[in-house]
Amino acid sequence: MTPCPRPILLPLLLAIGACTERITAPGACPDFCPRDSIRLEDVILDSIIVRDSAYAGYLQGYQGEALAVADLPGVDSRAIFLMNRFTEVMPDSGDTTRGPGIVDSSWVRVHIARRDTNTANLRLKLYRLPITIDSTTTFDSVAAEFGAPPLDSLNVDSLLARPDVVDSLTVATWGDTIRTDGAGHVLQFSPADSTLILYFRLDTLQAPFSVADSGKLAFGVRVAADSLASIALGANERLDGATMRRFYHYTKMIDSTTDSTVSTSLLRGATFDNFVFDPPTPALDAGAVDSTLVVGGVPAVRSLVRVRIPAFLRDTTDVVRATLLLVPAGPVPGAAGDSFTVVVRPVVTDIGPKSPLSGSAGRATVHIGSADTVRIEVTDVIRAWARDTTAATAFVLGQIPEAASYTQIRFYSSRATARRPTVHVTYVRRFPFGGGTP
Amino acid sequence: MNRAVGATVLAVVLLTASPPHRLTAQDSQYGIQGLGTPGRGESVRARSTGGAFAPFDAFSPLLEAPLADVRRLAAGVTLGTSWRTVDVAGTEASLRASRFPALVIAGPITRRIVIAGGFGTYLDKSFGVLTHDTIDIRGQPVGVTDEITSDGAVADLRFAAAARVHSRLAVGVALHGLTGSTRLAAVRTFDDSLYRTSTAREEIAYGGLGGSASALLDVTRDLRLAGWVRSDTKLTADVRGRTASTTDLPVAFGGGVRWRAGTEAVVAGAVAWRRWRGAGPDSHDTFSWSLGGEVGSVESPLRLGVRGGQLPFGPGGRAPTEFGLAAGLGKQFSGGRGRLDFGLERLERKGGGLSERVWTFVLGLTVRP
Numbered sequence: 153m154t155p156c157p158r159p160i161l162l163p164l165l166l167a168i169g170a171c172t173e174r175i176t177a178p179g180a181c182p183d184f185c186p187r188d189s190i191r192l193e194d195v196i197l198d199s200i201i202v203r204d205s206a207y208a209g210y211l212q213g214y215q216g217e218a219l220a221v222a223d224l225p226g227v228d229s230r231a232i233f234l235m236n237r238f239t240e241v242m243p244d245s246g247d248t249t250r251g252p253g254i255v256d257s258s259w260v261r262v263h264i265a266r267r268d269t270n271t272a273n274l275r276l277k278l279y280r281l282p283i284t285i286d287s288t289t290t291f292d293s294v295a296a297e298f299g300a301p302p303l304d305s306l307n308v309d310s311l312l313a314r315p316d317v318v319d320s321l322t323v324a325t326w327g328d329t330i331r332t333d334g335a336g337h338v339l340q341f342s343p344a345d346s347t348l349i350l351y352f353r354l355d356t357l358q359a360p361f362s363v364a365d366s367g368k369l370a371f372g373v374r375v376a377a378d379s380l381a382s383i384a385l386g387a388n389e390r391l392d393g394a395t396m397r398r399f400y401h402y403t404k405m406i407d408s409t410t411d412s413t414v415s416t417s418l419l420r421g422a423t424f425d426n427f428v429f430d431p432p433t434p435a436l437d438a439g440a441v442d443s444t445l446v447v448g449g450v451p452a453v454r455s456l457v458r459v460r461i462p463a464f465l466r467d468t469t470d471v472v473r474a475t476l477l478l479v480p481a482g483p484v485p486g487a488a489g490d491s492f493t494v495v496v497r498p499v500v501t502d503i504g505p506k507s508p509l510s511g512s513a514g515r516a517t518v519h520i521g522s523a524d525t526v527r528i529e530v531t532d533v534i535r536a537w538a539r540d541t542t543a544a545t546a547f548v549l550g551q552i553p554e555a556a557s558y559t560q561i562r563f564y565s566s567r568a569t570a571r572r573p574t575v576h577v578t579y580v581r582r583f584p585f586g587g588g589t590p
Numbered sequence: 591m592n593r594a595v596g597a598t599v600l601a602v603v604l605l606t607a608s609p610p611h612r613l614t615a616q617d618s619q620y621g622i623q624g625l626g627t628p629g630r631g632e633s634v635r636a637r638s639t640g641g642a643f644a645p646f647d648a649f650s651p652l653l654e655a656p657l658a659d660v661r662r663l664a665a666g667v668t669l670g671t672s673w674r675t676v677d678v679a680g681t682e683a684s685l686r687a688s689r690f691p692a693l694v695i696a697g698p699i700t701r702r703i704v705i706a707g708g709f710g711t712y713l714d715k716s717f718g719v720l721t722h723d724t725i726d727i728r729g730q731p732v733g734v735t736d737e738i739t740s741d742g743a744v745a746d747l748r749f750a751a752a753a754r755v756h757s758r759l760a761v762g763v764a765l766h767g768l769t770g771s772t773r774l775a776a777v778r779t780f781d782d783s784l785y786r787t788s789t790a791r792e793e794i795a796y797g798g799l800g801g802s803a804s805a806l807l808d809v810t811r812d813l814r815l816a817g818w819v820r821s822d823t824k825l826t827a828d829v830r831g832r833t834a835s836t837t838d839l840p841v842a843f844g845g846g847v848r849w850r851a852g853t854e855a856v857v858a859g860a861v862a863w864r865r866w867r868g869a870g871p872d873s874h875d876t877f878s879w880s881l882g883g884e885v886g887s888v889e890s891p892l893r894l895g896v897r898g899g900q901l902p903f904g905p906g907g908r909a910p911t912e913f914g915l916a917a918g919l920g921k922q923f924s925g926g927r928g929r930l931d932f933g934l935e936r937l938e939r940k941g942g943g944l945s946e947r948v949w950t951f952v953l954g955l956t957v958r959p
Contacts, residue, residue, distance in 0.1 A: 176718025177683035585792035586834030
């Protein structure tokens with residue numbers, strides 16, 4: 153007879169059941185809860201920002217990730233770029249035989265990285281510029297070239313209104329559907345997002361091949377619109393700068409008596425791109441440094457802000473939220489409807505304006521034309537500083553993307569007693585363990 | 591029999607294989623605002639009789655005098671698991687915990703004197719409370735969830751000596767060292783992700799001393815009386831080496847009577863008073879009683895018991911009450927050198943608008959090598 157298993161199973165099952173523990177129950181307060189509760193406090197610390205100052209010259213416009221192009225009341229900004237050299241002797245890919253090439257036409261490609269969708273009748277105008285443009289080129293030094301008739305212009309709204317060209321040959325050639333107008337301009341949506349890629353088609357008069365210039369060409373772009381004429385073009389720093397494809401042909405000798413004509417193309421990128429604007433960014437004079445914290449513009453300006461963490465935050469509390477409050481000295485000039493980001497980046501070690509920076513600890517969007525207080529959540533960094541007494545308690549205010557726009561914001565500094573930067577801190581008091589619940 | 595022993599050993603291993611803090615778990619919501627929930631100080635045999643046999647049981651760390659009857663080295667261990675349902679204002683919560691409430695090792699050092707050591711649970715201090723609320727922060731209502739947990743206990747380390755000073759009288763004394771710790775955590779989470787979770791953790795160490803004395807008097811061959819008194823000093827709570835609080839501990843006394851009604855039947859009753867009133871706000875003096883019996887042979891008895899009384903901590907002017915029924919079985923093996931005891935207890939506690947229903951399974955092993 154098989155022995156009954158129950159004497160074995162009972163304690164076994166009970167023991168297995170005991171291996172899990174559940175001791176937390178919904179609280180029936182106040183009678184059946186601990187006498188002490190978690191207490192929250194909220195305070196605006198108006199004197200913890202100290203020794204703050206602005207510093208200029210971090211990035212130049214040609215180092216920016218975008219090129220601001222605008223034609224607005226109060227600001228006129230234009231993109232300029234220099235295309236790479238184009239060799240006189242055209243290589244025949246895969247063949248050692250070479251021959252003189254004849255340029256037939258060119259495409260100039262630009263990428264609109266940002267635009268206001270409320271802009272009406274947006275037009276881009278392409279200008280020919282001298283190939284001597286470089287980092288010293290100013291708005292005035294190319295004003296004459298931009299004053300001349302444009303090489304070409306296209307209407308973005310018109311292109312957007314056109315139907316997609318969806319035939320298989322077009323898709324095979326362009327890699328996607330396109331929209332085109334009667335002048336041969338092409339619009340494509342970026343495969344990575346919904347931004348716009350535009351192609352100007354230029355003939356040999358508009359984009360001639362000059363041996364003396366090694367085939368280099370320089371262009372400029374202006375923008376026009378019925379309203380809100382402001383865009384950002386992609387730049388080399390984001391691997392998104394302007395490019396130029398030149399279509400050419402040459403004669404290839406098949407043997408000593410027979411030849412054939414080969415048609416092909418070569419792509420060239422920009423070796424330099426920048427944007428010039430008027431009026432220029434106001435100088436960062438002593439008065440501005442003393443009274444304000446400046447962020448943005450070109451050359452890029454950053455502000456170094458030092459924080460004195462109060463002892464009570466270190467000893468008795470747990471910060472659950474900290475918000476940096478910055479009061480602008482005035483509305484930010486620029487295109488209505490536009491915006492940019494102000495970012496807080498803690499320093500790794502405080503050695504002044506060249507302090508190495510860690511990653512972003514908080515950011516806020518600043519809207520053009522607004523003078524509202526800018527609020528940046530800095531909870532993580534304040535929590536870290538409250539716990540680590542060895543940390544350098546300073547951060548840098550910067551703009552994102554930096555040196556990509558003429559826009560600049562100025563906040564009141566700690567010297568402005570009434571409107572100085574403050575930090576709004578919400579914290580939990582240290583729980584009185586061992587007191588009310590011995 | 592061998593199979594039952596194996597199963598029991600396996601159960602003991604499983605029950606004790608968990609981290610120690612899980613083995614000193616909570617017992618009641620009534621202890622949250624007070625010092626905790628007092629431990630039973632009862633072996634499985636005593637627990638199965640509602641606690642009535644505790645004053646007469648050498649392996650219940652309540653009295654020392656019964657140790658005088660231990661004639662050879664012996665050890666007893668008690669394990670328990672509780673399933674508890676808490677009902678407050680119609681809302682129920684089911685809780686579960688395991689514990690290691692008692693260990694007694696005893697042996698004679700002379701013909702008359704027996705010494706013993708071991709520990710029991712003095713105060714269970716494990717609990718967890720979860721609350722939800724909406725509070726106004728920065729002018730906005732924000733939902734918050736607070737969880738306050740305590741995990742630990744105060745153990746009663748006992749060194750006892752007992753002697754039979756007369757054929758009818760045994761006496762005993764003990765020194766009690768109270769020690770233990772709790773790990774506490776207070777966590778607040780916010781519904782709004784802009785707010786970070788706040789977590790505070792602390793460990794509190796507890797300490798105290800006590801002394802007890804007891805006596806057993808055999809009025810007749812079948813009738814035995816027991817009496818005991820115990821006084822503990824103060825319980826100090828230290829946080830990071832600093833004394834955070836000091837709390838008076840109670841003076842307690844009690845007694846019992848046991849009647850052997852034949853060769854295979856024993857009944858007993860016990861009462862106890864404890865003066866908890868000085869242990870902080872909403873603390874109450876308690877009186878508890880128990881009645882139980884054991885029938886059957888010594889090798890495999892059946893036990894039944896009933897208990898009632900009060901809990902020392904609870905809101906309002908009246909102490910919460912508890913009432914319980916218990917039953918159990920015992921099995922002797924290896925010629926009396928080993929003993930397994932099983933018990934099941936059902937408790938109901940009421941007071942202050944809250945009620946608790948508890949099922950507790952206890953398992954005991956006694957070895958006399």
